[in-house]
Amino acid sequence: MxxxxxxxxxxxxxxxxxxxxxxxxxxxxxxxxxxxxxxxxxxxxxxxxxxxxxLNLLTGDGQIHAQGYRDDPAIQHSFATPPADGALVKVLNGSHVSRWSGRVRTPGIVQSEFKTLPITLVGIDPERERGLSFIATSVTQGAYLSGTSGNGILLGQHLAHRLGTGIGKRVVLMGLGMDDALAQGGFRVVGLFQAPRDMEDSVVFIGRAAAQRLLKAPGRLSEIAFKAPTQSDLTPAIQALRKAAPSLDIQPWQILQPLTxxxxxxxxxxxxxxxxxxxxxxxxxxxxxxxxxxxxxxxxxxxxxxxxxxxxxxxxxxxxxxxxxxxxxxxxxxxxxxxxxxxxxxxxxxxxxxxxxxxxxxxxxxxxxxxxxxxxxxxxxxxxxxxxxxxxxxxxxxxxxxxxxxxxx
Amino acid sequence: MEVIVECRNLKKRYFQGSVPVDALRGVDLQVEKGDFVSLSGPSGSGKSTLLNVLGGLDNPSEGSVKIAGQDLSQLSKGDLADLRLQRIGFVFQAYNLIPVLSAEENVEFILQLQGVGAAERRQRARMLLAQVGLTGMESRRPAQLSGGQQQRVAVARALAAKPSVVLADEPTANLDSATAESLLSLMAELNQESGITFIVATHDPRVIAHTRRRIVLTDGQIDQDVRVSEDEMAPAV
Structure with missing residues (x-):
C-alpha cells in the first residue's frame, strides 16, 4: 500500500x-x-x-383481507370492522402507516334502463380515501360522495357512456348478499370519474355503510387498504400488522400487484x-x-x-x-x-x-x-x-x- | 581490500531461434571496493551481458555472482530488485531517466523507494545534482536537458542510493567528445573522492583511458585484465 x-x-x-x-x-x-x-x-x-x-388506484402500499378473499372476493370472505381500541387499529394509527381506510369490495352488476354490465362494487369512506386512492381527486363531473350511507354512486365516465346514463339518473346495483341471496338497490349517479379505461369500466363507488346495508353485511369489511410513509416503512408495517391480526391475510403491494x-x-x-x-x-x-x-x-x-x-x-x-x-x-x-x-x-x-x-x-x-x-x-x-x-x-x-x-x- | 563483485565460472547461453549463442564462457572476476574497471572488447564480446548478469538484470546459465557477499542465485525477483535498489547504481547508454519526472525528482525517486524522508531526499538530490554540475537545472524534465546533462542526472541518481557499485553500460555512446570527456572526469573524480566502485562497459578508448583496471573480453571470456598506474590514466579535466 x-x-x-x-x-x-x-x-x-x-x-x-x-x-x-x-x-x-x-x-x-x-x-x-x-x-x-x-x-x-x-x-x-x-x-x-x-x-x-x-398503487394509487385502489391497492395502496398494502391491504388486509380475510383469509380466502383474494381467491374468492365475495362478501362471505369479509371480516368484522376492527375495534377502535384494538391492536390492529393501534398499528394502523401508528408511525409505520400514514393513511388507511376500510372498504367493502365485491363483484356485482350495474343496470341502467339500457344495459346491464358486470362491475366491482366498492363501498368507501369518502373522507378516508383522500390521499389513499385516486377517487377523491378524479371526479370530473358532478360531485364526490358526501358520506358513507347515502345512496349516491360514482361511475366511470366510460361506464356511464356505455350504460347510457349520467349525473342525476338512477342505476340499480346487484350483488350476492351476506345471506347468499341476491341483493339489489337503487342508487343515484352523483358523479363521474376519470381513470384508466379498465378502471372506469370495472369499478363503481358507493358509501361504505350503504354497501354494507345493500349486502346485508353490517360492520363487515372486505379490505383495509393502507399506505406507509415510505417504502422502507412497509416491511415493519406489515410485520406489526400481522402480529396484531394473525388471523387476517395481510400482504404488501408486491404480492397484490405482481405486474407492478x-x-x-x-x-x-x-x-x-x-x-x-x-x-x-x-x-x-x-x-x-x-x-x-x-x-x-x-x-x-x-x-x-x-x-x-x-x-x-x-x-x-x-x-x-x-x-x-x-x-x-x-x-x-x-x-x-x-x-x-x-x-x-x-x-x-x-x-x-x-x-x-x-x-x-x-x-x-x-x-x-x-x-x-x-x-x-x-x-x-x-x-x-x-x-x-x-x-x-x-x-x-x-x-x-x-x-x-x-x-x- | 573488500571484494564488492565476485563471479565464478560465469556462463550465459542465449538462443537465437534454435541456435545457441554463448555470450559468456566461464568468466572469473573479482572487483574490489574503490576499483574503476572498464570492460571493453568488440561488439558481441559479452560486455553488456556480463554487466546485466552482475547487476541481476539477467540470470547466468551457469556459475555464480556475489554482490557485497550476497549470492544472486539465492535471491527471488523481488529480492533482486531490492538488492539493485540498495547496492547497485546503473547508468545506461540511453533511456536513462523517467521522462515525466524532473532531474531532481529522478534522483529523489530512488531515495523515495528507499524510504528516505522528504527533507533529506531533497537535500541529497540537490547536493548530488550540484556535484554533477547541474545546479539550476533541478526542475527540468529530461526532454529539456541535453544528452550529456541527462547522463549526469543518471550518474547523480546512480550515486543517490549510496551503492556498493555503479554499473555503466556505454555511458558515452551518445555523447559528443567534450561532453563524454566531462562525464568521464566526473566519474573518475567521484571514484577517487568517494571511493565508489565503477564498472564501465565500453569500447570507447577515451573511457578506457580513465580507468585503473582494464579488462578486455573476447568471445565471452576475459582476454586481458590489466591494472595501470595513476600515471598511465588520463588526467581528470
Missing part, C-alpha cells in the same frame, strides 16, 4: 503523457457513467411513476443490461489505452525494475494509472449525471405522448431523482469492474524481465 501511494504521483503524470488519448478515454468513461446513472434515474422515475399510478413489481424489476434489469453494455465499451477503451501505453513504455518498465522497483510495483504503477484515469472519468460522469438529473428535477412532461405513457402505465409527468446510494454503488461497481479490466495490461507491464524490457527497440 505504501508503495502504491508512493507511485501515485508518478502514475498521475504518466496519465497525462498522451493528453489526447487520456481525454478520449476520460470522455468514454464519463459518457458511459453519465448514461448509466442518468438512464438509471429515468428508468427509476418511470418505474416509480408506474408503481404510484398503479415486475415493472420495477424490469427497470432494474434494464439498468443492469445498460450497465454491462456500457461497461464492455468502456473496458475496451480502457484496456486499449492501457495496452498501448504499456507497449510504448516497455523499456521504461525495464528501467524502473533496474532501479529497484519490484515486478509487482510496476504492475501497481500501471494499475494506479487506470485507477486515476477511471476514477476521474467516473467523477466527471457522476457530476454530469447529477447536473442532468438536477435539471430535470421539476419533472419531464410526457403529455405530448400521453397515450404512450398511459400504455406504459406511467403518469404524465416523470420526476427523475438523484439516489445518492445508488449513484455511489453504481460508480463503485463501474470503477471496480474497470480496475478488473486493467489487470491484464498491468500484469503485462510487470511480467517483462528488466533485461528483456531494456533490450526492446
Amino acid at each position: 505504501n508503495r502504491f501511494l508512493l507511485l501515485l504521483p508518478l502514475a498521475w503524470r504518466n496519465v497525462w503523457r498522451n493528453r489526447r488519448r487520456t481525454l478520449i478515454t476520460l470522455a468514454v468513461v464519463a459518457v458511459g457513467v453519465w448514461s448509466i446513472l442518468a438512464f438509471s434515474s429515468l428508468l427509476e422515475a418511470w418505474a416509480r411513476s408506474s408503481r404510484d399510478a398503479s 413489481k415486475a415493472v420495477s424489476n424490469l427497470s432494474d434489469g434494464f439498468v443492469m443490461v445498460w450497465l454491462w453494455i456500457m461497461f464492455v465499451l468502456m473496458a475496451l477503451g480502457i484496456v486499449n489505452t492501457q495496452l498501448m501505453s504499456v507497449f510504448e513504455r516497455v523499456r521504461e518498465f525495464g528501467l524502473l525494475q533496474a532501479l529497484g522497483l519490484r515486478p509487482g510495483d510496476v504492475m501497481r504503477e500501471v494499475l494506479a494509472e487506470s485507477c486515476l484515469l477511471v476514477g476521474l472519468g467516473v467523477v466527471l460522469g457522476v457530476l454530469a449525471a447529477v447536473m442532468t438529473v438536477g435539471a430535470l428535477h421539476d419533472g419531464i412532461n410526457l403529455g405530448f405522448l400521453a397515450k404512450g405513457a398511459e400504455w406504459l402505465g406511467a403518469q404524465h409527468v416523470l420526476y427523475p431523482r438523484i439516489d445518492g446510494t445508488e449513484y455511489l454503488l453504481l460508480s463503485v461497481v463501474i470503477w471496480g469492474l474497470s480496475m478488473l479490466a486493467s489487470l491484464w495490461p498491468s500484469w503485462r507491464a510487470g511480467r517483462y524481465s528488466p533485461q528483456e524490457a531494456m533490450s526492446r527497440t
